[in-house]
Amino acid sequence: MNGPSAAAAPSDAGPAAQAIAPKSKRRTAWRTLLGNRTLLLMCLPAIAFFLVFSYLPMPGLYLAFVQYNYTDGIFKSPFVGWDNFRFLVITGDLWRLTFNTIAYNVMFILLGNALQIAVAILLNELRSKWFKKVSQSLMFLPYFISFVLIGLIAYNILSYDYGLLNGFLKMIGADPVKTYSNPHLWPFIIVVTYLWQSTGYGSIVYFAAVMGLDSEIVEAAEIDGANALQRISYIVLPWLKPTFIILLLFSLGGVLRGNFGLFYNLVGANNSALYATTDIIETYVFRSLMTNFNFSMGSAVSLYQSVFGFCVVLFANWLVKRMSPDNSLF
Amino acid sequence: MSAPRTAIRVDGATLLVRTIGYGFIGAFALVCLLPFLLVVGTSFTSESSIARHGFNLWPRVFSTFAYKIVFENPDLIIGSYWVTIGITVVGTAIGLFIVAMTGYALQRPDFHYRNQISFFIYFTTLFTGGLVPYFLLINQYLALKDNYLAVLLPGLLSPFLIIMMKSFVRSIPHAITESAKIDGAGDFTIFLRLILPMTTPALATIGLFIAIGYWNEWYNAMLFLSPDMKYRTLQLFLYGVVTSADFVKNSAAASNVDLRDLPLESMKMATAVVATGPVILLYPFVQRFFIKGITVGAVKG
Numbered sequence: 075m076n077g078p079s080a081a082a083a084p085s086d087a088g089p090a091a092q093a094i095a096p097k098s099k100r101r102t103a104w105r106t107l108l109g110n111r112t113l114l115l116m117c118l119p120a121i122a123f124f125l126v127f128s129y130l131p132m133p134g135l136y137l138a139f140v141q142y143n144y145t146d147g148i149f150k151s152p153f154v155g156w157d158n159f160r161f162l163v164i165t166g167d168l169w170r171l172t173f174n175t176i177a178y179n180v181m182f183i184l185l186g187n188a189l190q191i192a193v194a195i196l197l198n199e200l201r202s203k204w205f206k207k208v209s210q211s212l213m214f215l216p217y218f219i220s221f222v223l224i225g226l227i228a229y230n231i232l233s234y235d236y237g238l239l240n241g242f243l244k245m246i247g248a249d250p251v252k253t254y255s256n257p258h259l260w261p262f263i264i265v266v267t268y269l270w271q272s273t274g275y276g277s278i279v280y281f282a283a284v285m286g287l288d289s290e291i292v293e294a295a296e297i298d299g300a301n302a303l304q305r306i307s308y309i310v311l312p313w314l315k316p317t318f319i320i321l322l323l324f325s326l327g328g329v330l331r332g333n334f335g336l337f338y339n340l341v342g343a344n345n346s347a348l349y350a351t352t353d354i355i356e357t358y359v360f361r362s363l364m365t366n367f368n369f370s371m372g373s374a375v376s377l378y379q380s381v382f383g384f385c386v387v388l389f390a391n392w393l394v395k396r397m398s399p400d401n402s403l404f
Numbered sequence: 405m406s407a408p409r410t411a412i413r414v415d416g417a418t419l420l421v422r423t424i425g426y427g428f429i430g431a432f433a434l435v436c437l438l439p440f441l442l443v444v445g446t447s448f449t450s451e452s453s454i455a456r457h458g459f460n461l462w463p464r465v466f467s468t469f470a471y472k473i474v475f476e477n478p479d480l481i482i483g484s485y486w487v488t489i490g491i492t493v494v495g496t497a498i499g500l501f502i503v504a505m506t507g508y509a510l511q512r513p514d515f516h517y518r519n520q521i522s523f524f525i526y527f528t529t530l531f532t533g534g535l536v537p538y539f540l541l542i543n544q545y546l547a548l549k550d551n552y553l554a555v556l557l558p559g560l561l562s563p564f565l566i567i568m569m570k571s572f573v574r575s576i577p578h579a580i581t582e583s584a585k586i587d588g589a590g591d592f593t594i595f596l597r598l599i600l601p602m603t604t605p606a607l608a609t610i611g612l613f614i615a616i617g618y619w620n621e622w623y624n625a626m627l628f629l630s631p632d633m634k635y636r637t638l639q640l641f642l643y644g645v646v647t648s649a650d651f652v653k654n655s656a657a658a659s660n661v662d663l664r665d666l667p668l669e670s671m672k673m674a675t676a677v678v679a680t681g682p683v684i685l686l687y688p689f690v691q692r693f694f695i696k697g698i699t700v701g702a703v704k705g
Contacts, residue, residue: 110516112591113509117521120506123561126546127538128528134537148540193432196425205426209433211691216436218687219680220620220639226646226676227439230446230459236669238442241458274436278695301417327530335623342647359535369536376534384531 135380137373151370158374167358171375172330172382175354179329181265182272187318189273194280195310199302213274225339228267257351264340264352268333283317284310319397326390330383332356355379440684447471447673454669470670474678481678483635491556491637492618499560499614500607506561507569508595513578525563542628554628555637559617565610572606573599609693619683638679645675 107114138158140151162168193213200206216224231238232253240250253259287310295305332354341352343361355375362372414422438461446459450467457464474481506525510518532538548554576599584594600607622639629636631644644651652668 106516113512113515114517116505116509116592116595117517119502120525120561120566121521123502123557124525124528126541127558128532131533131537131541132531134533134540137536148537193429196421196429199421199425200429201422202426205430209429211688212433212436213429214691214694215440215684215687218616218683220622220642222620222622222639222643222646223443223676223680226642226672227443229646230439230442230673233459236454236458238459238461241460270436273432301415302421303417306421339643356535363536363539369540372536373534376532376536380531380534387530 135373135377137370138377140370142369142373154370158370159378162371162374162378168375168378170350171353171355171358174351175332175356176329178261178264178332178354179325181261182268182333183322183325183329185265185269186272186276187321189269190276190280191311191314191318193273193277194284194314195306197277197281198284198310199306210274213277215274216271217275221335221339224267224271224336228263228340232263254345255347257348260341260348260352264336267340268336271336279321280314280317283314287313316398320394323390323394323397326393327387328383329386330355330379334360443673443676447670447677449670451667451670454667459669467667467670470667470674471678473667473671474674480635480641481638481675484638484641484679487552487635488619488621488638491552491559491621492615495556495559495618496611496615499565500611503561503565503569503610503614504600504603504607505595507566508573508599509591510566511570511573512581512591525566529563539627549628550630550633551628555618555621555624558624559614559621565613568613569603569606569610572603572609576602605693605696609696612690612693642675642679646672 134148137148137151139153139155140148141154141157142148142151146152159168197206197210229237234240234250234252234254237253239253243250251259253263291309292305295309300308334354334356337352337354337357338360341348341357343357344365345352359372359375362368362375442459442461445461445463446454447470448466448468449460449463450465450469453460453463453465453467509515510522512518542554542558543549546554548557580598580602581594584598589597620639621637622643625637625640626643629640652666652671
């Protein structure tokens with residue numbers, strides 16, 4: 075609109091015009107505001123929403139530097155500096171939470187993408203239309219349900235007394251396993267559940283990318299006698315590489331964010347026998363809020379997560395910018 | 405189409421890939437389906453059979469006792485249903501309208517503040533205040549404890565949905581907006597009369613994402629709706645039944661079954677079926693909208 079051109083005008087004018095620049099600049103800004111008022115008003119509900127639910131809690135992170143007590147509130151509780159962080163480091167909690175959160179996310183990202191690509195490519199090779207359709211619908215189904223139901227399904231399979239797994243183990247004469255008190259099994263269970271839930275959903279992006287492949291190239295290769303394996307390894311996989319890299323870098327930005335719903339409904343936040351392998355940042359913060367009422371410690375972990383996570387995003391974005399500038403976030 | 409395909413001889417490697425494809429995809433699809441059948445199967449199994457043989461896909465001893473108890477005292481489940489339906493309908497309507505409005509405004513190339521506002525929204529995905537300040541804000545400062553608004557409000561929008569809407573709107577030529585402006589239409593009128601009707605597929609997709617979010621909502625409900633409230637959301641009700649035997653006993657207290665005879669295990673499954681069944685039945689009809697949304701949303705906004 076007239077905003078940019080009007081703003082550019084004063085620089086062309088002589089020194090005499092510069093003297094009155096502040097005033098006219100203010101008037102230009104005001105006119106821009108007025109000219110955009112309807113669109114601005116249309117954005118107002120969203121701005122108010124994010125202001126209240128996302129920005130207003132941010133100053134609350136000051137909790138990380140105090141010894142919170144209810145009567146003094148957030149900003150009048152005694153200031154303790156870095157003590158909360160020191161405590162988290164000394165107890166080893168911070169290291170465990172960081173390691174678990176990142177390790178799980180790395181497994182999710184790598185195995186998830188590999189499986190999604192495999193599903194997308196294989197789906198594309200199938201000739202039966204109804205088989206494709208039905209299987210895609212079924213694979214997509216787990217994404218549709220709540221984590222509460224996923225937790226129930228896991229219980230159905232893993233329960234010591236009644237679970238399907240132990241029923242099977244008893245049938246073949248093996249000893250039943252006490253899943254809910256054995257920390258070593260959980261990385262496997264959680265990763266498998268994650269893959270079960272998200273593969274169908276995630277493969278859609280890759281499937282769409284495969285569909286976007288120029289069919290003439292594929293047909294030309296077929297006529298030249300390329301078999302399916304050759305087509306996949308020389309045409310389809312290289313074609314998917316940029317999509318894979320972009321998705322990988324995007325997910326890298328979230329590597330410090332845990333999937334609370336998944337962990338909470340599978341394990342619960344208070345099963346201390348499993349903390350060593352299942353406690354992630356989100357479950358720790360939740361526990362410090364709802365069980366231990368240690369608001370300051372929870373906020374210290376949240377602040378650490380946000381700052382560390384922010385640096386990771388900046389790094390990921392720098393990587394994206396180098397590899398494919400069109401896809402960078404900012 | 406099929407003629408040239410058959411003309412090409414299917415060689416060994418292609419046949420192998422196809423066989424692996426059918427085998428792997430078929431098996432994976434089955435693995436995705438079976439847990440649901442397991443829940444349904446168990447819900448129809450008599451409690452004594454569960455105690456002896458554990459959970460099973462196919463009920464060894466068929467029984468509808470669990471459902472009888474669930475429906476004998478349906479007050480709680482029906483109340484929870486109404487709460488969830490109410491929150492879902494109201495939240496989706498309001499949320500969808502705001503998302504569409506914001507998405508359109510931010511996609512207008514002549515909107516002077518679009519980059520600043522886009523960044524303002526996007527930044528919330530990069531840096532957050534964390535759970536504790538969020539909890540204190542809603543619980544104490546906004547005083548929304550035990551108020552359905554605490555579940556309704558936070559689910560209205562997300563940056564992801566606004567970006568998705570922007571991608572959808574981008575496919576509409578800006579010339580349409582411009583010519584309407586020349587005809588003297590205001591920005592809001594253009595959005596309401598021209599853009600909204602043109603983006604119905606997008607609205608269906610985004611509305612579904614919002615609706616599913618509300619339907620599966622248990623997190624905010626768990627944080628802000630205390631057990632003192634009689635009716636909480638459906639998923640939270642299910643959570644109570646799944647995790648706490650006391651909760652089941654309390655909710656079945658009005659029925660005239662001896663509490664020791666309550667079929668606790670099959671009741672969990674029956675409640676899950678009653679709470680989730682209707683949505684799963686809707687699923688085949690709405691699925692394609694989802695696929696569309698994911699494909700569009702993946703292309704960065």
